[in-house]
Amino acid sequence: MIETNALSKRYGDTVVVDGVTLSLPAAEVTAIIGPNGAGKSTFLSMIARLLSIDTGTAHVCGMDVAKAPSDALALKLAVLRQDNQIVARLTVRDLVGFGRFPHSRGRLTGEDRAMVEEAIGFLGLQDFAERYLDELSGGQRQRAFVAMVLAQDTQTILLDEPLNNLDIRHAVAMMRLVRRAADELGKTIVVVLHDINFAAAYADRIVAMKNGRVAVEGRVEDVVTETIIGEIFGIEASIRQVDDQIVCLFRR
Amino acid sequence: MTNRSILATASLAVAALSIASLMIGAGDLSPVSLATGGLTAEDLRLLFVSRFPRTFATLLAGAGLAVAGLIMQMLSSNRFVEPSTIGVSESAALGMLTVTLLAPGLPIFAKMLVAALFGLAGAALFMAIIHRLRLRSGLLVPLIGLILSGIIGAFVNFLAYRFDLMQSLGSWLTGDFSMVLAGRYELLWLALGLTALAILAADRFTLAGLGRDVAVGLGVPYGVTVAIGLVIVSLVSAVTIVSVGVIPFVGLVVPNIVSMLAGDNGRQTIPYVLLGGAALVLACDILGRVIRMPYEIPVGTTMGVLGAVVFLTLLFRRRPAHG
Incomplete structure (x- = not known):
């Protein structure tokens, strides 16, 4: 279980993460999507105590990440950064x-x-x-x-763009693994993804961020809609149901 | 080769070099009389006043400097730095100069501590610059180190020139074991304790070398780890400068060779680095003693030449990373 309350980070005059309040349930896969510069990685890094929190709080498994001892947190929370x-x-x-x-x-x-x-x-x-x-x-x-x-x-795993550098076979294998870790081992997983279709296929819940705020948050079918995706990414997208999966097509 | 056999081979090499180091010098000491115990009082005096101290000093300085180089490379996540190329040695020399000018009556141990403090400040400055510039790899990191050491070195030279201490400065900046006698090198034993400390903290240094995020993610206090590492590095630099002077390249060459052969898992490799450093400095010192016997070439010079050649070879032979 991850809870954040009005979590914010600013660099100089630029607010990178702007008052994010979220509650992510345990044993689920949450995908964070959004355009470049939306604050996804910064948000994740603050939850993982890799970046200091300017204002607000973040709790992982009931521990305040800003106050809990780092080595105790490492037993509850694992994180993979992108670079x-x-x-x-x-x-x-x-x-x-x-x-x-x-x-x-x-x-x-x-x-x-x-x-x-x-x-x-x-x-x-x-x-x-x-x-x-x-x-x-x-x-x-x-x-x-x-x-x-x-x-x-650890109970909680944070992955920042884990599909970087992976070909499609390994990307699918990675997301299946993420899914299995949540379903079979009961892990709580938050994963930053660029590919909307991977998020739609494998996540239970999607958090769509834009300009440092949570634009929309909810179950996959509630977030991956033509209007929402169109607004967040500034593109024209068609959303279709293929078999039991929601897929997003980018119009030419 | 297994870990055990590498360690055994390296230890044997160090032992053989040590025995050679005991034999070689201006005064004659035959291996036969040493082995059979047929030593005169004169021989014994030579051994205990000069040869043993010199050999110990060489071993301790070599091991300490090689490990200090390795730690510096881990902390900066860069293979091409060592205390003498990033301004730590120059800073420590600045410390010695300052304390010589302001408080010449202090005992040598206190002077060494002042030198270590200055060295620590220099190392911290280097770390602050590379973190600020977010340079974690490539050749810019060693370049910045060279610039920093150049600036500090120029200032030290200026001060030494103004206060007529060029000769002292020379003795700190050029490694030389020929002045080592019983009673004049014992500070170097500190290097042994420091390398032991480094072995204890080896895992933490390796994790720090994987980057701050990985270290923090695994619950390792990154700042504390870096601080401990820098304290070890600056103390080793200070004790060597005070007792024998700067010996370049050991900290660069030895960890690089070990990395190529056995990787970078500090817990496994620190013993190799330690033995390798001792062997290399000892070999260079012996070389300096025999090239133009009975005169000596300082180890700083032989190491400078040999180290530069080895280091260039390493640079050229380094396999590019796949990806």
Whole structure:
């Protein structure tokens, strides 16, 4: 469960996140969509205590992220930022192992190792486990980082554009994984997405942001409509029902 | 090779170099008499007053500087920095100069602490600049370090010139083990404690190297980790400057070679870096002692030449990252 109350962030005169009040239920997948500069990543970073909060509050699993000890929060909340320009030569297994740091403080137990192998398997990285990060493709590296986040084994997971660098097969696999983590493991997942169709296909709930505010928020069918998408992104879109899925077509 | 066999090989190399270091010098000391115990009182005096201190000093400085370089690289997420290329050494020299001018009567330990404080300020300034500019990779980070060390170095030179302390400055800025005698190097043992501390905090440094967001996300206090790292780096720099002078390139070359061979997981690699640094500095010091015997070439010079060659080779051979 994530709750924010009038959460705001400004840089100089520019208000990047402007009084966002949200309540995101547990064990659901929430997608945050919106045009560039809408404040999606900043909002996510504040919930994850990666950025300081100017005004307002954010609670994750009942903990005030601005006040709770960071190491205690790391047991409840895992976050993956979008730009992981890593220069360190770590193997995939070492990296994923660091996901267990909040639990083991670096001394991996048998249970930790099992979690690491499970996360590596979840992301299909078995064959790359002993490879160094700088020897992987962008997509493989992205999956390695997601595996690290999974190994952290937290109730809440925040993912900032996890589909970056992934081809369509791995993007679908990633979103299925997100779905499974919510359905089977009861995880609360918030994911920033650029692709409306991925959001519509895999999320329970969509938060559409524009200019630092929440423009619309609700179930997929309530948010992905021609008027709302048109207004938020400033495009002409056609929304269709194909089988049981809502899809968004961008008019030529 | 397994971890154990790498460690064993490196330890053996360091041990062999240490024995060679005990043998070599202007005074004669034969390996046979050392092995059989047929040492004269004169031999023993030579060993305990000069050879042992010199060898220990070399090992400690090499290990400490290599680990300091590694930490600096982790904290700045950049492979091409070390204390002597980002202004930490110059800042520490500025500290020594200041304390020599203002409070020349202070004990050497207090002077070293002042030098460490100045070094810490220099390191913090460097970190603040690269964070401010959001330069986390590429060649700009080392360039900024070079500019910073150039500016501080110029100021130090100016001060030393004005107050007629160029000779002292020279002794701080050029590494040389030839003056090491019992009673004159013991501060360097601090480097041993500092590297032990670095091994304890290795995981945290590795995580800091993955970037602030990753570290904070895993509950590691980023600011505290960086602060601890910078304190280690500046203390190591200060004790080496005070006791033997700046030895360039160790902190750059050794961590880079270890990274290529064994990766960057600090907990595994810090022991390699430590042994590698000790071996390299010891080898350079021995080289400086034998090239034009019985005269000596300071280790700062041999290391400068050798280190530059090795470092350029590394730069050219570095595989580009895939992606």
